[in-house]
Amino acid sequence: MPDQATPSLTELPAAPPPPAPQTPPAGEGEGGRLAAVLRWLSFRNISAIYIFAVIFVVFSIWVPDTFLAESTWRAMIDSQAITALVAIGLVLAVSSGAFNLAIGAEVGFGAILVAWCLTKLGAPIPVALALTVLAGALIGLLSGLLITFARIDSFIATLGVSSVLLAAISWVSGDQQILNLSHTFQQLGTGEFLIFTWPVWIMIAVGIVVWYVLERTSAGRHIYATGGNIDAARLAGVKTRRVIILSLAGCGMITALAGVLLTSTIATGDPTVGPAYLLPAFTAVFLGSTQFREGRFNVLGTVLVVYVLAAGVKGFQLAGAPTWIPDLFNGVALLTAVALAKFQARTSETHWLLRLLGRGKREEGHD
């Protein structure tokens, strides 16, 4: 590059001094700060917030009585807490590069296991809870070992684990719902604290912990580096196997907890509930990665997306749309999200807004 110290600068021809190469339009200084704010506010960075605004306006006009009711929003926030919690767990796994397809089955297994511990084992609630979360961690550990030591691709390893878990669910429950859960246990899922039910608060607490680990600690750096380029991370001294195993164990604990809350909320150990969380969680995680952090999986974007999608689905339901709308909406959202992320990766340097800013600047300079 032009301006490194060189011992001998003999002759400097008539050409102008070497220019500063490729400074992007958003440098530092006042202009840079404005550009940075604009970049943060750009559709690319926080598209979900703009989409939410559109959803809000449309349904406020379409079905104002029901859509704007406070009870609608409280119900939605409560009911989506478990989905958000599962998605937070998934963020942890995918950030380390492990695409955990067993996530739905993990929720289902947690849901059945806690009910089984409480009824068949007669365990007290804290013990049942601890056992279930521990089982979740062990499942994650198993997936992690399969990926790192057996060197099975994460898709396939977790798909296999998922199938094994579905079998375990069926075996533990005998394909029967487990009923007669105590009232105290049901309080965990339905009891309220301040304005929300407990699952919302638990989701927020877990979300803060995962956010802190990923964004503020060295462990988080190691997780993102492993997910970003496992070979480079390994050569930089990151213990990538441990990172993947622990991320999946953490994910397993969170999903097991989600299963516990689910069983408590519906007051039944239902052997069929888990797999339904797979698609929404992946949708949220991928769409969430397009928010705030330029394509990086992150907790805040993920939780935001869960609720934006839920608001959309809710609006359609209130407007009398058929029952298949949520699936369609989630599926289309997932495809759009990934396409958007690809598009974003391609155009990150040549985005129209930045180009416009760059143009403006240069014209100023010329005038």
Add this chain to the structure above:
Amino acid sequence: MSTRLLQVTGLRKDFPGLRALDDVSFELRSGEVLAIVGQNGSGKSTLVKVLAGVYRAEAGQVALGEGGDSAVPEMHFIHQTRALIPELSTVENLSLGSSRSRLRLARRRERRHAEQMIGSFGLSFDVTRPIRELSPAERTVVAVVRALDGWSSPENILVLDEPTAELHGEEVGKLFHVVRQVAAAGAGVIFISHRLDEVIDLSDRVLALRDGRVVGDVPSHECDHDRLIQLIVGRSIGSIERTALAGERELVLAAEGLGGDTVARADLRLHAGEIVGVSGLLGSGRESLAGLLFGARRRERGEVTVLGSPLAAGDPAAAVAAQLAYVPPDRHADGAVMEMSVRENLTLPGLGPLRRALGRLDRRAELGEVRQWIDSVGLRPPEPGRRLELFSGGNQQKVVIAKWLRLRPRALLLDEPTQGVDVGAKLSIYELIENAAREGAAVLVTSADAKELVEVCDRVLVMRDGEIVAELAGGALEEERLLREELGLDAQQAVHVFDEAEEEEIRA
């Protein structure tokens, strides 16, 4: 007069905040090899992309052929890495491009055809092996052959973008032979390379770009290495002078009976403050040695000791803990996490000192440290938050090296540290290496570029067939001697060269 194949006039291409091409004009005639040279960011790759139709120019014209009724030449682009499908064989890769035998699988005929095409360039290898098992030179030749296959007339244009980045001495020769044959048949060749000696060697004309402008369009026989550098950089660069080592130094890294990958058996000792080069043809063990020492590759035999204590095999984390540092040859695959920022990459191997209570990273301290390093390696643009993939190759490599220098390694192992890096950045990387040695690190540099090794190293180990066969230092350390040792030319000749070198020294 030969036919004109391509005429480019007044090309201009703007990017936000940057004029990448400014009034670029040149022409290419049949039978001609035109080299395009310039630093990273000089507009070379933009020019290629405009020619390929990836970008649209804001102004100017690209005209193929001479106009009128004459045939319009085709343009074929060969990029070193993306040209072929690694899982398929030569035969399959060749038939992908052609329209022949799409319906029936005339396998035997296709195979014979492939062998003929390869053979016509004086090469022979198994055309049914997957491309990924071929040597880089062979791969490039297959890519060239695929482009040529199906040309109705030889008067077409072949664009080779950095085709020799992965190649070594003899292999470069093979490729050049092919390129010359193609040109002799009437094609026009555009050749883009960082290696200036090659450029002079191969091309008929050199087009030098600087800041998007053409700063020179000269016949190759009129310019030498220094003149080219002057054109490209806009000034001449003084080369680095090495001072001889004085006295005994502390032994930092020692390997005994080291084996694995292409290394059969290697013993070596690295001392504090010295820069040791490793030379050799592809497959000689040169490309595996540094990775084996560090643990990036699987060590099958032998012992490695760092400051007297043994190092676990195949465990990069242990190597980092023992204060080793390793810069791998493939920056994109292994060197850094491209989608993470400069800051995150710089501190990745050594987050420990920045860790506070609850595992929290001290982000302010981190940023301060990162800014210092950005400053001392001269990163452009100097933005800690910018994703690494958005930097030029040379600047990426500066970050990869800086992340290790930050840890003050006892031994710094560099595998092809200047691969795909432009002349200016090369020099700053040499300076970084020098400084690391001056501060007491033992430095190992493996390189396919003999000139580079001679310039930078105190002594150079030459590898052949998986073993270290020679060590050159002092007056014997000379480019031609290196190449002879690599090839294993007979001893007398080598001695002869050695004598000449000594004689010259005495005369001087």
